[in-house]
Amino acid sequence: MSTTGTETPTGILVLADGSVFYGRGTGAQGMTTAELCFNTAMTGHQEMLADPSYAGQVICFTFPHIGNVGANEEDEEAASDPARKAAVGMVSRADITPPASWRATSTFDEWLRTRGIIGLTGVDTRALTRHIREHGMPMCAIAHDPNGQFDLDALKAAAAGATPMEGRELAADVTRASEDSWTQAGWSISEGYATGPEEGPHVVVLDYGVKANILRLLADAGARVSVVPGSTSADSVLAHKPDGILVSNGPGDPSATGEYALATLKTLIDSDLPILGICLGHQMLALAIGAKTIKMAQGHHGANHPVKNHESGQVEIVSMNHGFAVDGSSLPANAEETFVSLFDGTNCGFKLTDKPVQAVQHHPEASPGPQDSFGVFKRFVASLKTPAEA
Template sequence: MSRIAKLALADGTVFEGEAFGAEGEVFGEVVFNTSMTGYQEILTDPSYCGQIVTMTYPQIGNYGVNSEDVESGGIKARGFIVREYCRRPSNYRSDRSLDELLTEQGVIGIEGLDTRALVRRLRVEGAMTGVLSTTDLDNASLIEKAKSSPELSGIDYVKEVMPSESNDWASGLDELGRGLQEFPSDKSQAEPHVVAIDYGMKWNIPRHLRESGCRVTVMPGNSSAEDILKLNPDGVFLSNGPGDPRPLNYAVETIRGLLGQTPVFGICLGHQLLGLACGADIFKLKFGHRGANQPVLNRESGQVEITSQNHGFALVADSMPEDVEVTHLNLNDDTVAGIRHRKHNAFSVQYHPEASAGPHDSHYLFHQFKSMLNT
């Protein structure tokens, strides 16, 4: 038996569709992702905390879900919007359906609405707050809730998704699970030691750091520079994470305390925070970059990399201080996609070189980071 669900946007637009997953009502910033695959990784990416995700690819759920293709301990997106949900998944790796996963984790899904019309509205008007509900189906009530719900800007969502304590990360790309455990005292202790500051880190990032031959300690996003440097790291990694970087003064102060003390590499939110720590400004993109097909120009090599991206904010190019160089540009809109400090061993990119599912053009960045480490 079908269940009705409705999505109301803050501009007064209402979309009706059929519910799958959990019952209930949620609000969040409504955004869209243009990837054709990787919906399980998208849902479990902590960078989507506070957001309701729309997939532009029309059929979602056709290969089911499994226990391996996850980027965190559970779904972090607040809601999920698709054109057509596949109720009969077919893949040898699937162990349950997307509907079962959403139901287990209390996340509402909606299908059957015109996602092309929704995405067009978000592109024209910009990403905006919305309410997704299976319980309140009154249009006027939902619109009022959408208008009165808080916007994503100015809220610290990192505190909702970062870990509460430090851990060592043991697993590489060919090993399953999160891999948090104590390291043995032999080979791993001889490997360069990287502290990964977790602002909502995708699990595939420490897997890549391990794969490149580094020992990895994960520390919470609110760790101080003093506590990090006590571990004598050979380098520090700044992770991705959700929302607006501007409220994260504690993270910016930590990064300022690390510059010049140890090599630093940042991805996504970590890139934005490095830019803020260096003195650059941030602005909110109209509808963000979310998808696995974003072209980026490497200004040093002249090569174009196809990249996976997920962010709603960007560094202001004209605000870069003299000691910061722009190394990469997003070719869709010329926004800053990479920076490097001219005096300190510190660089960052706005995209995800570790992407899974996604292109592999930018894996070299992990090896570039390793070559900078204090070993």
């Protein structure tokens, strides 16, 4: 932001390398440190910031305008109270505009305040995005003070000393505290959210920060859904007598979460029950079968990513949000690559040839994003057999 006249910056972003970006503060006040990433989606800013996978991160929006659709409770992506600890900050080029959508129940800046998200507007987001593309996702400090009082040296020290994402276990912060059933299904403009079925295949979801729309689409596909904390043991999961298991998305380093989750996942894989993994779940299932994960330089964050479906030969445009990836070359012989990114060739999905296990790196539930991959849920639920059918 280039200040003019007597305007005093009320917001600031400081990167670990000492780079400083001034702007106008909005949303919550205070200071926090996090990893900075950019997202290329043009809409769905509320859903992005409410996605638990963004816990411990600040999002720089490459689309310059924000706020014109406001915020509302129907677009909530946190599936539990702990999951509301998602993104901690946002950066945009233009100031937040008043809502112009009939669905809005609050302004976007009001919603930011209620979620404790520090906002910064008036920033040259093109320059910031180029910085991330060239140097990777940095740790940063973001602050908002209506009086514009900032201790620059302290902020630089905070950014430089912030704990990097590698090795961080964040799923425990956003998982639910206890198991529960989920009954909300898909949304329509005239009816709102439908109610899931009372009968049908039973899917148990291991919650590492699951997005609500994953659960809605499972219910929409005909599944009865139970959700359990990510720390739940394999015996407790199997005690629910599920017909299938979903390993959810979530934040942080999969290797760190895997320290307590991999033993559970290995037992569940050995149970021969159908398993579907999404994003962090994809990465941890890969670790459980002996593959490796890697930290990406800038990650994949957007609602416009092309992936090639090797099974159908089709290209799907999908929503993505991940800073770690499965090393496709490390997949064992019994794992077939099913999806690959057409941006950089990274692995975006696999299935086992000797077990009913499949996983995708992208977010087939969108929210925000295109609906090309909704079929992932339909095919998974359709493949499940209830005890009466087995």
